[in-house]
Amino acid sequence: MKLDYKQTYPAEPARVVELLRNEDFISDVARHAGATEHRVEVRADATLLxxxxxxxxKxxxxxxxxxxxxxxxxFTDPGPDGVAHGTVDVDVPGMPVDVDARGVLRPEGDRTIGHYTGDVKVKxxxxxxxxxxxxxxxxxxxxDGIERRAADWLTR
Structure with a gap:
């Protein structure tokens, strides 16, 4: 099944990328999503939740x-055009489910438009x-939860 999501963030792409690399923010996303337990690891090349x-x-x-x-x-740091590229992958251990999305964070005025496309596969x-x-x-x-929490964090 194809994924095609758009999000709006109230900040430039560099701040959005920085947020996606912030352990406290990612923990906040997990708590607001209703996670019963979670762990966050921020590496040089990726953030893992x-x-x-x-x-x-159902x-x-x-x-x-x-x-x-x-x-x-x-996500890469934004290039000279202000655009950041990246991926969001979801793995469900022990289940035949794969979610792979490519993301583009593009500046639009004083905000960022995030566009995510990809696939959900259940084998x-x-x-x-x-x-x-x-x-x-x-x-x-x-x-959507990431977008909502980012809106809160980026307007503090």
């Missing part, structure tokens, strides 16, 4: 009550497409 999340009731028969999600954010014979359709709103909410 590992969290255990409650699963929406998915529990497929995956159980909670699910482990590992998100990896990789379960016969029902994979059905599960993808049920997982996609969960992924969309995760992206």
């Amino acid at each position: 590992s969290m255990r999340m409650p699963v929406p009731e 998915l529990t028969k497929f995956v159980g009550e909670t699910i482990q999600l590992n998100q990896t954010f990789r 379960i014979p016969l029902i994979g497409k059905k599960v993808e359709a049920q997982v996609e709103p969960f992924i969309r909410e995760a992206f």
Whole structure:
């Protein structure tokens, strides 16, 4: 299933990239997402968020009550044009689910437009497409949560 999300951040791309590399911000995102536990690791090339999340009731028969999600954010510093490129990958250990998104953070006036495109793949014979359709709103909410928390942090 294809992903195509747009977000607006109230700051220039350099500040957005800096935020995505901020351990406290990523922890805040996890807490506001409802993670029952989480761990953040900021590396030179990536920010990793590992969290255990409650699963929406309609998915529990497929995956159980909670699910482990590992998100990896990789963004370059903005180039001379102010644009930053990156990826957001989501891994669900022990499950045949892959989420790979490419991101572009583009300046627009005093704000940034984030555009994320990619794929959600559920590799379960016969029902994979059905599960993808049920997982996609969960992924969309995760992206929306990042946007909401970033708006709060960037306007402090």
